[in-house]
Amino acid sequence: MEKKTHIDCEEYLAIDVFKGFCNVKKTTVMADEEGCDDFTQVKKCRFCKHYNETEEHLGTCMNEAVTYPDLLAKTCDSFNWLDR
Ligand SMILES: [Zn+2]
Structure with missing residues (x-):
């Protein structure tokens, strides 16, 4: 971790x-x-299973929406902790 x-x-x-x-x-x-x-x-995007880093400080959610690793995901319904 x-x-x-x-x-x-x-x-x-x-x-x-x-x-x-x-x-x-x-x-x-x-x-x-x-x-x-x-x-x-x-809860931040980079701690979520749906987050995929595409380049430094930038990634996608579920291979679709563009998002940032440090974006707060408190209100995200799909948030799923990475296995730790
Ligand atoms: Zn403290």
């Missing part, structure tokens, strides 16, 4: 590209810093 970083956590609120607020720690953290123990992975 990938490294758990704050930026991929549900409890992370981005302030800017580099830092954000961690709702678990109640403090400002760096985006690429290792996540907390109660890390909850956020």
Whole structure:
């Protein structure tokens, strides 16, 4: 499994590209810093079975719609976690 970083956590609120607020720690953290123990992975296209990378930072959903690896998929009905 990938490294758990704050930026991929549900409890992370981005302030800017580099830092954000961690709702678990109640403090400002760096985006690429290792996540907390109660890390909850956020739903993003790149964690989904339907995501296919076509080039760097770009891919397709179900080989059809163009999407981005870091697109939030919280409201996607077809979201399916990759086997981890
Ligand atoms: Zn955290």
